[in-house]
Amino acid sequence: MPRFALKIDYHGGPFSGWQRQSHAPSVQQAVEEALRRLQPDAPGIGAAGRTDAGVHATGQVAHCDLVRDWEPFRLSEALNYHLKPAPIAITACAPVADDWHARFSAIERRYLFRLIARRAPLTHERGLAWRVPHPLDLTPMQEACAHLLGRHDFTTFRASECQADSPVKTLDEARVEAVPLEVGVEYRFTFRARSFLHNQIRSFVGTLERVGAGAWTPDDLRAALEARERSRCGPVCPPDGLYLTGVGYPDDPFG
Amino acid sequence: MPRFALKIDYHGGPFSGWQRQSHAPSVQQAVEEALRRLQPDAPGIGAAGRTDAGVHATGQVAHCDLVRDWEPFRLSEALNYHLKPAPIAITACAPVADDWHARFSAIERRYLFRLIARRAPLTHERGLAWRVPHPLDLTPMQEACAHLLGRHDFTTFRASECQADSPVKTLDEARVEAVPLEVGVEYRFTFRARSFLHNQIRSFVGTLERVGAGAWTPDDLRAALEARERSRCGPVCPPDGLYLTGVGYPDDPFG
Numbered sequence: 001m002p003r004f005a006l007k008i009d010y011h012g013g014p015f016s017g018w019q020r021q022s023h024a025p026s027v028q029q030a031v032e033e034a035l036r037r038l039q040p041d042a043p044g045i046g047a048a049g050r051t052d053a054g055v056h057a058t059g060q061v062a063h064c065d066l067v068r069d070w071e072p073f074r075l076s077e078a079l080n081y082h083l084k085p086a087p088i089a090i091t092a093c094a095p096v097a098d099d100w101h102a103r104f105s106a107i108e109r110r111y112l113f114r115l116i117a118r119r120a121p122l123t124h125e126r127g128l129a130w131r132v133p134h135p136l137d138l139t140p141m142q143e144a145c146a147h148l149l150g151r152h153d154f155t156t157f158r159a160s161e162c163q164a165d166s167p168v169k170t171l172d173e174a175r176v177e178a179v180p181l182e183v184g185v186e187y188r189f190t191f192r193a194r195s196f197l198h199n200q201i202r203s204f205v206g207t208l209e210r211v212g213a214g215a216w217t218p219d220d221l222r223a224a225l226e227a228r229e230r231s232r233c234g235p236v237c238p239p240d241g242l243y244l245t246g247v248g249y250p251d252d253p254f255g
Numbered sequence: 256m257p258r259f260a261l262k263i264d265y266h267g268g269p270f271s272g273w274q275r276q277s278h279a280p281s282v283q284q285a286v287e288e289a290l291r292r293l294q295p296d297a298p299g300i301g302a303a304g305r306t307d308a309g310v311h312a313t314g315q316v317a318h319c320d321l322v323r324d325w326e327p328f329r330l331s332e333a334l335n336y337h338l339k340p341a342p343i344a345i346t347a348c349a350p351v352a353d354d355w356h357a358r359f360s361a362i363e364r365r366y367l368f369r370l371i372a373r374r375a376p377l378t379h380e381r382g383l384a385w386r387v388p389h390p391l392d393l394t395p396m397q398e399a400c401a402h403l404l405g406r407h408d409f410t411t412f413r414a415s416e417c418q419a420d421s422p423v424k425t426l427d428e429a430r431v432e433a434v435p436l437e438v439g440v441e442y443r444f445t446f447r448a449r450s451f452l453h454n455q456i457r458s459f460v461g462t463l464e465r466v467g468a469g470a471w472t473p474d475d476l477r478a479a480l481e482a483r484e485r486s487r488c489g490p491v492c493p494p495d496g497l498y499l500t501g502v503g504y505p506d507d508p509f510g
Contacts, residue, residue, distance in 0.1 A: 009438065011378045056379060058437045080375055089375035091438040120335055120344035123266045124311060124383055182313045182500065183264065183346040245437065 001065045004075060005096045005253040006031070008047075008060040011087035012239065013127045018051045018060070020044075027051075027088060031062065034082035038075075039066055048106045048247040052199075054239035056128070059110070059246035063102040094253040108172070108248030111191045113205045114241040117212075118184025129186065130205070130241035136187060136212030138178045143218035144211045145174040145189075147225060148204060154197055155228040157207070159236075162198035167228070169193055169200075176208070187212070199236055207234030256320045259330060260351045260508040261286070263302075263315040266342035267494065268382045273306045273315070275299075282306075282343060286317065289337035293330075294321055303361045303502040307454075309494035311383070314365070314501035318357040349508040363427070363503030366446045368460045369496040372467075373439025384441070385460070385496035391442060391467030393433045398473035399466045400429040400444075402480060403459060409452055410483040412462070414491075417453035422483070424448055424455070431463070442467070454491055462489030 008031065016024035020032070028045065035042040047062040066075075076093040083089065114129035116122065117136045122129065151170040158167050173192035178185050189208070191201055207224065210216040216234065224232040263286065271279035275287070283300065290297040302317040321330075331348040338344065369384035371377065372391045377384065406425040413422050428447035433440050444463070446456055462479065465471040471489065479487040 009375065009378045011381070058379075076375070084376065087378040087381060089378050091373075091375045118346075120264065120331070120346045121339065123264050123342040123344050124313075126266070126342060128379055 001067060001098075002069045003063055003065050003096050003098055003100060004070065004072065005094050005100065005102060006062050006064060006076070006079070006090050007092035007254055008062060009058050009089045009091050010056065010060065011127075012051060012054045012056040014087065015053065017053045017055065018047050018049070027057075027060075028062075030083060030086050030088055031079070034079045035064055035066070037082040038078055039068065042066060046101070046103050048102045049109055049244045051242075051244055052239055054127075055242045055244070057244040060244050061102045061106070061247040063096060063100065092254045094255070096253045100253070102247070105249050106247050107194055107250060108192060109194070109196060109244065110246040110248070111196070111201050112243045112245045113189040113191070113201060114243070115187040115189065115205065115209060115237075116181065116184055117187065118181070120183060127240050130238050132209060132213070134213055136185070136209065137214065138176065138187070138212070140214075140218050141176050141187065141208050141212040144208055144216075144221040145176055147218060147222040148174040152225060153228050154200060154225070156224050156230060156233050157200050157203035158197040158230065159199035159203070160230060164195075164197050167197060169195065169197060174204070201242060202236045202239065203233050205241070206237035209237060210234045256322060256353075257324045258318055258320050258351050258353055258355060259325065259327065260349050260355065260357060261300075261317050261319060261331070261334070261345050262347035262509055263317060264313050264344045264346050265311065265315065266382075267306060267309045267311040269342065270308065272308045272310065273302050273304070282312075282315075285338060285341050285343055286334070289334045290319055290321070292337040293333055294323065297321060301356070301358050303357045304364055304499045306497075306499055307494055309382075310497045310499070312499040315499050316357045316361070316502040318351060318355065347509045349510070351508045355508065357502075360504050361502050362449055362505060363447060364449070364451060364499065365501040365503070366451070366456050367498045367500045368444040368446070368456060369498070370442040370444065370460065370464060370492075371436065371439055372442065373436070375438060382495050385493050387464060387468070389468060391440070391464065392469065393431065393442070393467070395469075395473050396431050396442065396463050396467040399463055399471075399476040400431055402473060402477040403429040407480060408483050409455060409480070411479050411485060411488050412455050412458035413452040413485065414454035414458070415485060419450075419452050422452060424450065424452060429459070456497060457491045457494065458488050460496070461492035464492060465489045
């Protein structure tokens with residue numbers, strides 16, 4: 001049975017997250033329903049990152065098994081046709097080996113977080129970024145990001161309901177840059193790791209924002225990390241600004 | 256009676272345009288209703304650009320007359336409070352002279368048009384850009400833009416219902432740049448003139464897209480301009496990608 005890798009772009013706003021829920025719409029359910037328009041008994045699918053409610057993706061990856069040996073471009077076109085009008089799009093499709101797995105073959109996840117500092121409410125970016133009404137300072141946020149880099153016990157930045165076996169993870173990238181906007185400034189945080197803990201990035205950004213606002217110093221963040229206590233985390237920020245931008249594999253199926 | 260200039264940012268999607276209509280919601284009506292929460296008899300307001308249904312603004316300018324001598328920042332905060340949850344925000348407010356007029360004092364209007372070329376439907380940018388499913392070629396679009404620059408009779412690119420006295424306008428800027436996206440390419444068109452004809456920019460971009468797709472040459476566009484015939488215009492494109500980004504005045508009231 002041919003297996004296909006799908007690259008998926010979605011607006012997380014209308015969904016309870018990637019994962020299928022019994023009483024709420026999910027991205028997984030929408031993609032599975034589109035697959036079943038092509039093959040009524042198509043099996044369920046799994047994805048590399050189980051994004052939470054309201055979290056977006058520009059480069060989520062899942063895989064599906066179908067009976068017919070679809071031409072990959074035609075498969076993505078057919079799925080996009082059936083996904084309408086949901087804000088979900090298949091942006092790439094590639095055949096993969098039978099033992100290739102979107103989640104277990106992945107060796108890297110990349111996330112972007114968009115934080116906009118401006119006094120006025122958002123209009124065009126509403127639901128697409130987290131707004132704070134006060135100015136932020138870039139340099140201390142950059143210093144604080146540097147403390148997060150590398151291998152740490154991230155208990156402080158892990159949701160209490162996190163199901164990972166261990167709180168120890170290695171962060172390969174944690175940086176922030178400032179982009180001036182027509183009104184205000186956008187801070188773009190980039191995080192890259194083999195895998196993340198539940199709520200890890202929203203815990204990072206909520207705490208980093210406190211550093212940018214001057215309420216915490218970069219050393220306060222380092223001390224909170226070293227304490228390995230959930231109660232030492234800053235506020236967990238909203239999901240609106242979070243995007244799963246890409247997943248890395250030993251051999252990129254999308255070339 | 257103190258007069259204030261307001262800089263206004265809005266998502267055009269939910270509105271029938273800037274101008275008040277009897278049977279459809281407009282941006283003007285929403286801002287006037289917010290003003291009347293502060294002063295029940297506040298007079299109606301006028302704006303520099305009467306944007307059409309679905310057209311966005313990041314830098315629309317209007318003026319209002321109020322009895323009380325508001326501190327400008329407090330006025331913008333009060334208006335933003337009453338504008339919620341509409342996707343409209345006052346991003347600047349400044350006192351102006353009694354004879355200052357948002358529309359008649361303006362000497363320049365600036366517009367941005369966002370055109371995204373990508374095969375898959377839009378997700379996050381839906382309603383915020385015009386998508387075409389085929390690739391476009393930048394260089395011929397840039398050549399064609401150059402033909403539009405300067406003083407011309409723009410009858411070809413003017414809606415039949417346009418009420419301007421003359422079809423002759425001077426275009427001070429007409430350019431396009433390509434920005435690579437995660438998936439696809441965004442073409443950002445910038446236009447600047449003292450004033451524009453009705454549907455002029457959507458007529459430009461609809462025709463320029465034909466040039467980028469290879470259906471028209473840059474010389475075809477020049478010949479259409481020189482013909483001064485509405486029937487020679489290319490298709491008028493949708494409003495989703497159009498933004499009024501700024502208005503110029505001899506003395507910028509917002510500093």
